[in-house]
Structure formats: C-alpha cells, structure tokens
Amino acid sequence: MNALNVFxxxxxxxxxxLTMPSVKGKIGEAKVAFLLERLDKNTYIVFxxxxxxxxxxxxTQIDHVVISVYGIFVIETKNYKGWIFGNEKNKYWxxxxxxxxxxxxxPVWQNFGHIKSLETxxxxxxxxxxxxxxxxxxxxxxxxxxxxxxxxxxxxxxxxKTIKNYQKKVLSNSDVQNxxxxxxxxxxxxxxxxxxxxxxxxxxxxxxxxxxxxxxxxCGGGLVQRKGKYGSFAGCSNFPKCRxxxx
Ligand SMILES: [Zn+2]
Numbered sequence: 001m002n003a004l005n006v007f008x009x010x011x012x013x014x015x016x017x018l019t020m021p022s023v024k025g026k027i028g029e030a031k032v033a034f035l036l037e038r039l040d041k042n043t044y045i046v047f048x049x050x051x052x053x054x055x056x057x058x059x060t061q062i063d064h065v066v067i068s069v070y071g072i073f074v075i076e077t078k079n080y081k082g083w084i085f086g087n088e089k090n091k092y093w094x095x096x097x098x099x100x101x102x103x104x105x106x107p108v109w110q111n112f113g114h115i116k117s118l119e120t121x122x123x124x125x126x127x128x129x130x131x132x133x134x135x136x137x138x139x140x141x142x143x144x145x146x147x148x149x150x151x152x153x154x155x156x157x158x159x160x161k162t163i164k165n166y167q168k169k170v171l172s173n174s175d176v177q178n179x180x181x182x183x184x185x186x187x188x189x190x191x192x193x194x195x196x197x198x199x200x201x202x203x204x205x206x207x208x209x210x211x212x213x214x215x216x217x218x219c220g221g222g223l224v225q226r227k228g229k230y231g232s233f234a235g236c237s238n239f240p241k242c243r244x245x246x247x
Contacts, residue, residue, distance in 0.1 A: 029049065029064070031077075031156055033064065036066065045066070046066050050064075052118060060113065066163055067179050069169045070169060071128045071130050071171065072129045072171075074111060081138035082097035083139075084141050086153070088146045108151055111151075120200070121200055122182060125179055128170040130152070131151045132159065133152070135153070216242060223236060
C-alpha cells in the first residue's frame with residue numbers, strides 16, 4: 001500500500017470509530033463536563049461518570065451530578081442529532097433525521113432511575129434533586145412534553161444557565177458536604193460502591209430506630225410532632241439550631 005491508501009484507511013477507521021454509539025456518548029459527556037467547568041467551583045461541586053449501585057445489586061452510571069446549596073442536579077447526556085420528539089408519559093422517544101426515524105428509551109424515565117438510585121444513598125436529601133436531560137447542539141427539540149417543573153429537557157449549551165436558575169437555598173453547607181462525602185465514598189469500582197451502600201442502609205436503619213424512640217439522630221435532642229403542608233412529621237425540638245425532620 002502506498003502512503004495515500006494508508007491515510008485513507010486510517011481516516012475510515014477513525015470515522016467509523018467516532019460514529020460508534022458508545023464513543024458518541026462519551027464525546028457528548030465530555031462536552032457537557034467541559035461546560036460544567038464554567039460553574040463557580042466554590043459553589044458547585046461536579047461529579048462526572050458516577051457509578052451508583054441499584055436496589056437489584058447491579059450498578060448504574062450517571063453522566064453528571066452537580067451539588068450545591070441550591071440543590072442536586074442529575075444530568076443525563078444524549079449526543080443525538082436531528083429532530084427529537086418525546087412525551088414524559090411514553091416509554092420511547094423518537095429521533096428523526098430526514099425520513100429516518102429511530103426510537104430510544106425515554107430519557108426522563110432513564111434519569112428518574114438514576115435519581116432513584118441516588119436517593120437510596122442520599123436519603124434525607126432526596127427532595128432537593130432536580131433532573132436535567134441534555135441533547136447535543138445538533139439536535140432540535142421539536143415536540144417535547146414534560147409537565148414536571150423539576151425536569152428539564154435542554155440543549156447542552158443551556159446546562160449552566162438551567163442550573164443557575166435555581167437560586168433558592170434548599171441545602172445547608174454541611175448538607176452539601178455530607179452529600180459530597182457520600183459520593184466520594186462510592187469510589188470508582190462496583191465493590192466499593194456496594195460496600196458504601198451497605199453502610200448507608202445500616203446507618204439509615206439506626207436513624208429509623210432513633211426516630212422511633214423519639215430521639216433526633218443528628219443532635220440527640222428530642223423529637224416533637226409537627227404539622228406541615230403535607231401532613232404531620234417529627235421534627236427536632238432544637239429547631240432552628242437543628243433542622244432534622246423525619247422523612
Ligand atoms: Zn436535632
């Protein structure tokens with residue numbers, strides 16, 4: 001083979017490689033990770049490619065998690081182009097490129113699964129989690145029907161803006177540190193992740209037992225029954241110094 005042929009073969013190999021779904025996915029993730037770098041590092045902590053154990057013992061991979069006092073953002077990246085159609089209620093969404101249509105699993109449901117797995121780990125912080133699905137800039141979001149205000153379907157370029165739109169503090173600084181510690185402890189392999197979840201379940205059992213005996217698991221104070229918007233709950237008697245509430 002002469003040099004030109006070798007060159008052509010290399011180009012073909014590279015272009016086939018770049019169009020492989022798994023490689024395309026990684027490129028999309030890298031783009032969003034790059035965009036998330038723009039967030040102020042003192043306020044937002046970013047985890048990319050997080051391995052999280054599921055209830056069934058398997059593990060799931062979350063593209064990005066951003067943690068701040070303004071909430072926990074769970075991001076699923078779709079490096080798709082073309083027209084995207086989707087409804088929150090349907091199992092499959094549609095990608096259309098000219099006349100060709102392909103269906104893919106509802107990314108809102110997919111990300112909801114990721115959030116469920118995270119909730120197991122984060123327990124009491126789980127009501128501060130928001131869902132974001134990003135599509136590459138080459139995608140046109142046509143008819144997307146999502147009714148939950150805490151679910152965002154966006155082009156990846158809008159990811160920082162979408163996160164920064166949340167300006168209400170829902171977590172304390174120590175909550176944020178707690179969440180970050182949990183995610184750091186997952187480590188980067190399945191065994192360490194599973195071990196960590198086992199520990200968490202053990203801790204949650206102990207918390208439940210304390211709550212049952214009306215003891216605040218955070219400060220050791222007493223718990224009192226309170227009435228809230230969504231019914232009664234047990235809160236710490238040391239409020240506002242301690243903000244523990246049973247979930
Ligand atoms: Zn307390």
